[in-house]
Amino acid sequence: MFSYYLKIAWISIKRHWGLSLLMITAIGLGIGTAMTTVTVNYLMSANPIPHKSQQLYYVQLDSWDVNDPYDDGQNPPDQLTYTDATNLMKAKKAYRQNVQAQAYGVIEPEEQGALPFMVSARANSADFFAMFDVPFIYGGAWSNDADVNKEQVIVLSREINERVFGGENSVGKAIRLDGNIFKVVGVIDHWQPKPRFYDITTGAFNESEEIFVPFSLIAEEKIRRSGNTNCWKPSSDGFAAFLASECIWTQYWVELRNEQEKQDYMSFLNAYVEEQKRFGRFQRPLDNRLSDVMQWLENQEVVADDAKMMMAMSFMFLAVCLLNTIGLLLAKFLGKAPEIGLRQALGASKATLFSQYIIESACIGLAGGALGLLLAQLGLVAIENLYGEYMKGLASLDANMMILAIALSLLSSVIAGIYPTWRACNIQPAQQLKSQ
Amino acid sequence: MLEIGLIIRALLRNKIGALLIALQIALTMTIIVNAIFMILERQQQMERPSGIDENNTFYLTNTVFEQDYNLQAALNRDLAMIRKTPGVVDAIQINAIPLSGGGWSQGLQTQPGEDQDAIGTALYMVDEHAINTLKVELILGENFAPEDILWRASGQTTWPAKTIITKAMAQSLFPDDWQSALGKTVYITQSQPIRIIGIIKELQAPWNGWDGVERSILIPYHMETTGGKYFIRTEAGRRDELMPIIEKALAESDKGRIIRRVSTMEETRERSYKRHNATNKILTTVIVTLTLITSFGIVGLAIFSINRRTKQIGTRRALGATKWQIMRYFMVENFLISTLGIAIGCIGAVGLNMWLVKTFSLSPINIDLIVMGIGILFVVGQLAVLYPARKAALISPATATRTV
DSSP states (O other): OEEEEEHHHHHHHHHHHHHHHHHHHHHHHHHHHHHHHHHHHHHOOOSSGGGTTTTEEEOOOOOOOSSOOOOGSSOOOOSSHHHHHHHHHHHHOOOEEEEEEEEEEEEEETTOOOOEEEEEEEEOTTTTHEEETTOOOEOOOOOOOHHHTOOOOOEEEHHHHHHHHTSSSOTEEEETTTEEEEEEEEOOOOOOOOOOOOOOTTTTOOOOSEEEEGGGGTTSSSEEEEEEOBOOOOOOOSSSHHHHHSSEEEEEEEOSSSHHHHHHHHHHHHHHHHHHHHTTTTOSSOOOOEHHHHHHHHTTSSSSSHHHHHHHHHHHHHHHHHHHHHHHHHHHHHHHHHHHHHHHHTTOOOOHHHHHHHHHHHHHHHHHHHHHHHHHHHHHHHHHHHHHHGGGOOOOOOOHHHHHHHHHHHHHHHHHHHHHHHHHOOOHHHHHHOOO | OOHHHHHHHHHHTTTHHHHHHHHHHEEEEEEEEHHHHHHHHHHHHHHHOOOOOOGGGEEEEEEESSSSSHHHHHHHHHHHHHSSSSSSSEEEESSTTTTTSSOOEEEEEEOTTTTSOOOOEEEEEEOTTTTHTOOOOOEEEOOHHHHHHHHOOOTTTOOSSSSEEHHHHHHHOOOSOGGGGTOEEEEETTTTTEEEEESSSOOSSSOSSSTTTTOOEEEEEEOOOOOOEEEEEEEETTTHHHHHHHHHHHHHSSSSEEEEEEEEEEHHHHHHHHHHHHHHHHHHHHHHHHHHHHHHHHHHHHHHHHTTTTTHHHHHHHHHHHHHHHHHHEEEEEHHHHHHHHHHHHHHHHHHHHHHHHHHHOOOOOOOOOOOHHHHHHHHHHHHHHHHHHHHHOOGOOOOOOOO
């Protein structure tokens, strides 16, 4: 029976090919637009580290000006001062902990004639690699002792290892960075979390860094820091004074394996701030936060407003396309009144007629969905081209999105088909036959 | 008159069909009005002048990596070399580039003290060549003198005694009379006095999304930094020719550094507003597609209803109705449906805007745009129905005499 209905649907679609084409185009455009924006939103709000996003916590302490609270008192500052980050690091109260900042430097390859080049760097603690599951090709992370002893060790990205060492196992070799000699301890494979959750402050969709060095080398002035620095209290001259200042420029992550560890760490933070209050710091009310990865991404509003607005609009666009389809289907089915009357008179039940017309709507929906997928693909290519680097890697359809697109188009076309079908089934056969 | 009563009665017999079109028009209007509004807002932002001569300027980053490098000597040497290159009008060292996204900010306040309100501003650390290099207009007061320019060591937190500020900054500091800012002493980093010796017309901050983008100040500093920028203005039309020449001259004069990111102000503006441009293009596509879909919907349904009424139209023609009267019937019908749709659309447009204002802190919509939306949709509706209506008018009166 089903194949028979399909055949009838095909005949009907062919007969009114103009109308059918219009409906397929409308559904296709609607689905295409909706899927394009849904995909962008979906990828922007993706969980970059699903298996442990609930064990990694971003630490915030309210060290800001009591006269002019950070973010009008809504949220504590988004970074920590050097003083607090190093104090927390020394206390080592979490299962794993990482203090980090963005940095940069110039690498001078040994090779004759090779030009020095600039690299983006991350200054971080040893635990960074284990906490964020960074994949290594050669070697591994440096040790916690290397952090404490300020050893000049370095982890290279795959690209930099290719460039400087031709891709061979470079562990143990020396590399010249900003005039200082560093020892390579590891080379990581391509690693690009999207969003780049571990540092939102310098752009949630930026590329991961090219080299990694111990955070403690910043204070030694062995690596130059960059990234955002935000100050409220004037300090005196010189780098030592800057490090001791109330300027925030470091990010702090901890790994806590369960609720108990989280509570313990929170009590530790509260005790720490209470202690600092005695030195005249932290004059704002106690407001320490531990946000897991997804909470942190949400708090930092990683999904761009533009993307959300576009998604709302694209769903309204889809609604217009559906209204369009309902109108056209209604017109088409009602146009078949004489045929329906005849079939009813010959004994077709309402259920039969209903399934037949719903199948016809679904066929149009599927065709529209296929067109929609194609258009969504084009739409994403267009978005990637228009927005450039910002959208790189955020504009591709995965299997989930394809299934969603087909489901959405089937669902919309069936919804669009219900009313016209119901009207068609309620046609009085007697009247239709009389008028023939 | 115009058979309105008759048309309404006919429409009521096919309520749903008419309502579907009206709803389509309403949603289309809701989206189009808001989309146009968003496009215009972005366009206005992009049209704000940066205050500098964007066509003939470029800049580059100078990253020093050699240890024990004489930064002061190198800066003097570089600036002298660039300034005497034929074709170069003037050049400066600068800490940040307008519209580039990265820069320094500080607060200025009219009274010292940590509990006083400070007004945020972008800082440009430059020398007395800045006004000529950027080609900003000094509207009040005077430029820095060569002896005003001090050396700023890395990490230094004290400030020079003089500054030049933009008119917008003067207006924020002295809202009653911005001209009175000239000669006044204000306070930087809560308590350090700094005197305003000049006011420039406009110079944008590095952050285009900041609501204080027009507020910036010039600080007379030469920076001892390992990551400085040189900003260069050339004679009209000679920028592209001079860019590689200067890059090469700098790179070859000194091997202890890297010259990188040589880019023009035009590129910087384009990069800065890339997302604005992209969003505008997408919104424009949405508007066009949506209008097309709605008009095709109107055409499709009108053709269909005309096909159903072929015999009826033929009868009307046979009874003496002119072609124009037949066309008019369908156009008035469309007008009535559009009116309903547009009425709902007005509510929808304002509603969507209110939601956007609330959720994304956009600004409230302008009434002119709603009026424009009303006009556009009426025209689109009438144009869409024109073709089917002409087709209807061409139905021969003889049709009435045929039996189906």
